[in-house]
Amino acid sequence: MKFKKRPVVVEATQWFKDGDHDRVKKFFNHDPEKHGWGWIETLEGGHIVTPGDWIITGVKDEHYPCKPEIFEMTYERVEE
Numbered sequence: 001m002k003f004k005k006r007p008v009v010v011e012a013t014q015w016f017k018d019g020d021h022d023r024v025k026k027f028f029n030h031d032p033e034k035h036g037w038g039w040i041e042t043l044e045g046g047h048i049v050t051p052g053d054w055i056i057t058g059v060k061d062e063h064y065p066c067k068p069e070i071f072e073m074t075y076e077r078v079e080e
Contacts, residue, residue, distance in 0.1 A: 009078055011057040012071070021055045023063045040065055 013021050015038060024038035038049035042064040049055070053065045066074070 005074075008059055010059075010075070012054045012066075012075065014052065014054050014068075015049055015065070016051045021063075024049050024055060 015021050015024055017036075018024070018026065018038065021040075024040050026039065036051050040047055040049050040055065040063060043060075043062050044064075047065050049065045052068045054068065054071045055063055056066050056071075057063055
């Protein structure tokens with residue numbers, strides 16, 4: 001069987017450094033300014049966030065990271 005995603009509009013913010021998104025926190029004891037990593041809790045558990053990752057707000061107000069190349073292949077900008 002094959003399936004395609006339903007067209008759903010999501011909010012997304014590209015993350016580069018500490019402070020770009022309120023859900024991305026310091027990666028354990030690592031300083032994001034020094035190491036370039038962040039940490040985000042998702043429905044599946046925690047994930048490392050690296051500069052350039054997109055933080056997507058899902059249909060249930062959950063947040064998760066997405067690598068830029070995957071984001072570009074999956075999403076297109078919606079004019080408001």
